[in-house]
Structures are given as structure tokens and as C-alpha cells.
Amino acid sequence: MSLIKNLQKVSDIINTNNDFVIFTHLYPDGDGIGSLIAFYKLIINLGKKAFMICNSEMPYQYEFLPYADKILKDISEIPYKNKYISLFLDCSDIKRAKPDEENLKKNTSLIINIDHHLSNTYFGDVNIVDSNKSATAEIIFILFNKYFKHCIDKEIAESLYTGILTDTGKFQYSNTTKEVHKIISILLKYDINPSYIYSSIYENEPFNRFKLLELVLKRVRLVKNEKLIYSFILKEDFEKLNLPFSSNDGIIELLRAVKDIKVAALFKETDTNTYKISLRASNNGINVASIANYFGGGGHKMAAAFTKQGKLKEIVENLVEVIEKNCGNL
Numbered sequence: 001m002s003l004i005k006n007l008q009k010v011s012d013i014i015n016t017n018n019d020f021v022i023f024t025h026l027y028p029d030g031d032g033i034g035s036l037i038a039f040y041k042l043i044i045n046l047g048k049k050a051f052m053i054c055n056s057e058m059p060y061q062y063e064f065l066p067y068a069d070k071i072l073k074d075i076s077e078i079p080y081k082n083k084y085i086s087l088f089l090d091c092s093d094i095k096r097a098k099p100d101e102e103n104l105k106k107n108t109s110l111i112i113n114i115d116h117h118l119s120n121t122y123f124g125d126v127n128i129v130d131s132n133k134s135a136t137a138e139i140i141f142i143l144f145n146k147y148f149k150h151c152i153d154k155e156i157a158e159s160l161y162t163g164i165l166t167d168t169g170k171f172q173y174s175n176t177t178k179e180v181h182k183i184i185s186i187l188l189k190y191d192i193n194p195s196y197i198y199s200s201i202y203e204n205e206p207f208n209r210f211k212l213l214e215l216v217l218k219r220v221r222l223v224k225n226e227k228l229i230y231s232f233i234l235k236e237d238f239e240k241l242n243l244p245f246s247s248n249d250g251i252i253e254l255l256r257a258v259k260d261i262k263v264a265a266l267f268k269e270t271d272t273n274t275y276k277i278s279l280r281a282s283n284n285g286i287n288v289a290s291i292a293n294y295f296g297g298g299g300h301k302m303a304a305a306f307t308k309q310g311k312l313k314e315i316v317e318n319l320v321e322v323i324e325k326n327c328g329n330l
């Protein structure tokens with residue numbers, strides 16, 4: 001079904017219902033949190049009720065956003081007596097949000113899925129998925145601007161700007177289209193402050209994050225004729241430095257900057273012998289989403305991730321093998 005038809009359908013659902021629950025994925029990024037808050041505020045501006053859910057700690061980079069302190073961890077905290085509409089934002093798969101699926105099945109009347117990942121599983125009753133869009137926030141802007149323009153305010157504009165800013169790598173990645181810049185120019189009319197948003201996200205680091213950086217850089221390895229670069233962070237590093245998981249944000253982008261590198265990988269231990277592995281491609285020829293897919297994860301062609309259990313050394317070897325097989329001439 002066409003995207004336009006589904007935008008219309010979602011606007012009808014919003015207009016004819018009153019109770020909403022909005023979800024985003026675990027280990028949320030700026031697009032997940034920005035989309036979540038923008039949608040929440042729109043529903044509130046329409047005089048309806050909404051709750052936000054994210055089953056992970058709140059990254060300090062996004063604490064400055066309005067209503068960030070209202071995000072709940074679990075649907076069991078929701079006081080609705082009647083069935084509600086569920087919206088999943090920036091989730092390629094429903095499992096990315098890790099909802100209590102039994103509770104959800106019992107209490108939700110309809111699931112709406114809005115996302116921009118190519119690997120989206122179309123798990124919703126209504127799906128608005130467009131992998132040509134830079135961010136989920138871009139799709140949400142198109143929906144709001146077409147059907148709810150009168151309800152867009154400064155807080156919504158600030159949240160959508162954050163989603164697009166972060167998912168385009170500060171307007172640097174190949175997904176930074178002329179449509180993106182057009183949308184940004186409209187968002188700027190709502191009197192948002194780009195330098196405040198920039199410094200809140202990118203110049204708000206705890207000092208120990210530099211100690212973490214020191215560790216990551218000390219551990220950097222090059223393999224496969226120096227075409228794959230990787231490093232790792234252990235759970236005990238986060239603990240010893242008293243840093244939250246989100247302090248690793250942006251570090252993999254430093255690894256990708258090395259000349260002639262094709263893939264960068266950062267292994268992050270989330271639990272004993274459980275690693276979240278972020279992958280970045282520095283060259284259009286390598287699709288890291290397909291590599292992440294192989295391991296049960298996903299993402300985009302240039303940025304993807306997966307979770308794997310095991311010993312670090314074995315996971316590294318396994319990844320190198322799969323990269324070799326997938327990109328023979330890496």
C-alpha cells in the first residue's frame with residue numbers, strides 16, 4: 001500500500017482515538033528519543049492522552065529534551081483501563097523495543113509501525129516504512145506537516161530536529177538530501193536554537209568519557225590488510241569509570257575516520273559475555289546491514305549493529321570470517 005495512503009490512515013486513527021502508548025527501541029538514539037517526544041507532544045496538543053515507553057536507561061545526551069523525564073520503562077506502569085493504540089517508532093522489529101508482548105496483545109487495539117530501516121519486518125497493523133528517509137523523525141515531520149500542521153510547536157520542532165541531526169551525522173551522511181534541508185528550514189521557523197541543541201548533545205560529556213576514549217584507542221586493532229578496524233569496551237570499564245552505556249556514543253565514528261578503512265566495529269559488553277557490536281561502513285561498497293543481519297541484528301547500509309553472546313576473541317574471529325565471506329575483496 002502506498003505511503004501516502006498509510007499516512008492518511010494513521011492521521012485518521014489519531015483523530016478517532018484518545019489513548020496512545022508510544023514506544024522506541026532499546027539503547028535509544030537521538031532519532032528514537034526525538035521521534036518519541038515529538039509524537040507524545042503532538043497527541044497532548046490534540047487534547048488526547050499518551051505515554052512514552054523506552055525499556056533502557058535514558059542517554060544523558062538527550063536529557064535536555066522536553067518531557068524526557070516522562071519516559072516510562074515498561075507498559076506495566078500505564079494506568080489505562082481501556083485498550084489503547086500502540087505506536088512503534090524507529091524500530092525495525094517489534095523486539096527492538098522489547099515490550100511485554102503478552103501484556104501488549106491483551107491491551108492494545110492496533111499497532112502502528114513508523115520506521116526508516118530497510119530491514120523492517122512490517123510487524124504493525126499499519127506500517128509507514130520508508131528506507132529512503134534519513135530518520136524516522138523525517139517521516140513523522142511529513143505526517144505532522146500534512147495533517148497536523150496547526151499542532152506543531154517549538155518543542156515538537158526541537159525533538160524532530162534532534163532526530164534528523166543525529167541520524168544524518170550532523171548533516172554529513174549520504175542520507176542528507178535536499179528534502180532534509182528543506183524540512184530543517186521549516187523546523188527553524190519554530191524558533192529552535194541549533195547551537196543549544198548541538199552543545200546539549202555533543203558538548204555535554206562527563207570527563208571520564210575521555211578516559212574511556214583512551215582505553216578504546218589503546219585497544220584499536222587493524223585486520224585484513226588494515227581494511228577492518230575494531231576496538232572494544234568491557235562492562236567493567238563502564239563500571240570503573242562510572243559511565244553509562246551511552247557514553248560510547250560517537251566513538252565508533254572516530255574509528256571509521258581512518259584512511260582506507262572499509263569497516264569499523266566497536267564491541268561493547270552489555271552483560272557478562274554479551275556484546276552489542278556496532279558496525280560502520282566508510283565506503284558505499286560494503287553493506288554492514290547485511291553483516292548485522294547475518295548475526296540477527298540489522299540497521300542501515302552504512303551503520304548497523306547486532307548483539308552476540310560469547311567470548312570476545314571468538315566473536316571477533318567470527319565477525320572477521322563473515323566479513324571476508326560477504327565482501328570477498330575487502
Ligand code: 5GP
Nearest residue numbers: 092278279297298299300303304305306307
Ligand atoms: P548503533 O551502532 O548506533 O547502535 O546502531 C546502528 C544502526 O543499527 C541503527 O540504525 C540502529 O537502529 C540499528 N541497530 C542497532 N542495534 C540493532 C539491533 O540489535 N537490531 C537491529 N535490527 N538493528 C539494530
Ligand code: MN
Nearest residue numbers: 031090136167
Ligand atoms: Mn533512526
